Amino acid sequence: MSAEPEHEDVSIFEDRLWHHKGWEARVIKNEDDDGWAVAMTQDGQAEPALVGPWTMGRDKKSPKPLDMSAFNTLVKTASEVIRRNEQHQAALLHKAIEIEHRGLRVTVALDIEPDEENPSATLTATATDGSQLARIGVRPDHSLTRASAQRWADAGYPRVRED
Template identity: 55%
Template sequence: MTTAIPDPSQTPGTETETEAATVLHEPRLWRDGGWTAYVMKNEDDDGWAVAMVRDGEPEPALVGPWTMGRDKKNPKPLDTSAFNTLVKTASEVRRRHEQQLHALLHKRVRVNTETLGEIVVTLQIVPNDDDPYALLSAIDALDETLAQIRVTPGFKLNQASAAAWIENDFARMD
């Protein structure tokens, strides 16, 4: 589904960015509680779509089909119930995205050793545009950092790689 997401500052009848926190309830545009819902023409067919944008974010958190009105030409107007449902759905999408990103950037495994006991090895990826890297850390049962080195963001952390790093006295992994 291709839809054009309007720029809030360019949409007729909307406030400027300094007034973005203002509550606005129009049939095709609602702004309330940090969210803005836009109902727009779906460019791919005769239907309508709705986009939910969180204040301050450049991209919509959710874009989906919107119901036709009784005349079968125009969209059904936004109302409190629909807006609240859209906010809930868009918030869930954002939360899942944040959880997925966190899981991609933060990994951890536990390794039991004879001499040091249980060691937690973590990999935290720093997605810097110019110089991405990751930090590999070893933490003991008392939450003390035993070692930390910088590795490539593509480093594969698993039981075997963590155990090998510990067995090699936390030597640099190139």
């Protein structure tokens, strides 16, 4: 067994590379022009969460060195990008629509389980008191709209045929 500290515990504070508290900021040459960019990568991730332009130094050739203020701002921005991406992904995998059926407010929800080999989805109808009215398996590409939810409820929540 190695007695070396884990990578996450090591802090590095160099002009073009900072690694601190689970984040790495790396100033890199911008491939598109003569400028510089900064890439923010969270520990354990292969790809940066954020890549953005970086300020030139006083000589107008070299990049400005990283500092604590810039690093903290970059961490905050990259964390927000990750949070928004997670929210977007969650919205793609869960959709809920409220309809009126026989005088009751019913929530019809589509939940998708993304699996590269065998994705699946479930359509669920729930009353406002939390009781489940129906639950069926549907194709992951099932289109949940207010009209389709209403048709399903009006038909008595049958198993959906999706040939």
